[in-house]
Amino acid sequence: MSRLLPLIGFCLIVALLAFGIHWNRSHDMNWVPSPLIDKPAPDFNLPLLYDSTKTLGRKDLLGKPWLLNVFGSWCVTCQDEHPVLMAYARSLGVRLIGMDWKDDPDAAKRWLAQFGNPYDTIVVDESGKAGIDFGVYGAPETYLIDARGVIRYKHIGNLTPDSIASELKPAIAQLGKQRP
Amino acid sequence: MKRIALVTAVLFVGMHVAFAIDPLPFKDRAEEVRFQNLTRQLRCLVCQNQDLADSEADLARDLRRQVFQMMQEGKTDDQIKQYLVSRYNDFVLYDPPLQTGTWLLWFGPFAFLALGAFVVTRIVRKRANAPLPSADSKEDW
Numbered sequence: 001m002s003r004l005l006p007l008i009g010f011c012l013i014v015a016l017l018a019f020g021i022h023w024n025r026s027h028d029m030n031w032v033p034s035p036l037i038d039k040p041a042p043d044f045n046l047p048l049l050y051d052s053t054k055t056l057g058r059k060d061l062l063g064k065p066w067l068l069n070v071f072g073s074w075c076v077t078c079q080d081e082h083p084v085l086m087a088y089a090r091s092l093g094v095r096l097i098g099m100d101w102k103d104d105p106d107a108a109k110r111w112l113a114q115f116g117n118p119y120d121t122i123v124v125d126e127s128g129k130a131g132i133d134f135g136v137y138g139a140p141e142t143y144l145i146d147a148r149g150v151i152r153y154k155h156i157g158n159l160t161p162d163s164i165a166s167e168l169k170p171a172i173a174q175l176g177k178q179r180p
Numbered sequence: 181m182k183r184i185a186l187v188t189a190v191l192f193v194g195m196h197v198a199f200a201i202d203p204l205p206f207k208d209r210a211e212e213v214r215f216q217n218l219t220r221q222l223r224c225l226v227c228q229n230q231d232l233a234d235s236e237a238d239l240a241r242d243l244r245r246q247v248f249q250m251m252q253e254g255k256t257d258d259q260i261k262q263y264l265v266s267r268y269n270d271f272v273l274y275d276p277p278l279q280t281g282t283w284l285l286w287f288g289p290f291a292f293l294a295l296g297a298f299v300v301t302r303i304v305r306k307r308a309n310a311p312l313p314s315a316d317s318k319e320d321w
Contacts, residue, residue, distance in 0.1 A: 030228060032271045102238065128242050135267040137225035137239055 042133035046123035072103040073111035081158035089118040098122035
């Protein structure tokens with residue numbers, strides 16, 4: 001028995017390391033869970049991209065659920081995500097509000113003219129302050145906010161057809177159930 | 181030749197310092213030290229193994245500016261940390277706070293130390309009680 005002990009110890013270490021590799025591969029190590037889930041969305045009031053004399057805020061959006069997509073024309077991953085938004089935005093059944101984050105509005109307009117505009121409305125957060133309030137740390141990020149202005153779901157990184165089908169759509173369906 | 185190398189080296193060191201530190205208008209040295217101390221305890225969300233003080237990421241620069249602004253408004257270090265934690269989770273703090281979810285993280289190493297001490301004591305006791313090898317042992321050391 002005691003002669004087997006080193007072998008058992010070795011096997012335990014191998015199992016531990018294998019678990020570590022498995023864990024690293026199945027989890028995104030850059031993913032930080034948001035403390036804002038199930039909390040009221042932060043207040044903001046930002047100018048519209050296509051009409052900077054008008055603003056849109058949290059209060060204007062109460063009453064119906066909406067999706068906030070944080071993007072920027074400088075953001076490479078947003079370009080990967082863009083065709084997915086173009087394809088799915090209409091079929092989700094919620095308004096899609098874009099937040100042009102830390103970006104030059106003219107660059108954003110050129111970007112949207114080139115790739116198309118999937119958003120119902122776009123607000124501009126040039127300073128990035130509203131983004132910080134939402135806890136944005138890497139665009140693109142997407143937030144689902146319910147009719148009462150509470151954040152129900154957050155996706156960090158680009159939305160894919162898979163993540164929309166397995167996470168976003170069920171989260172939207174869940175909203176339908178809680179509404180009176 | 182040596183002199184050129186020296187000047188180049190000094191220039192490079194100078195450049196690095198210039199890039200690493202934002203030109204924030206500190207009113208005195210004490211405020212700057214407080215700022216540096218605080219931003220060293222906060223993690224950059226973009227390059228997650230760097231603190232806010234060292235990171236060159238765009239968001240880190242914005243957050244440094246935010247920390248500086250809150251210091252100007254007279255907020256305490258705890259209030260500033262709370263501001264960031266409420267947006268970015270405990271993950272922004274380099275030292276995880278002591279709470280129910282983290283006690284294993286804080287006290288786990290001591291548990292392992294105690295376990296190791298227990299095992300070593302047992303082995304030593306066992307050896308001490310074992311009979312000494314007899315004098316006519318054939319084993320040749």
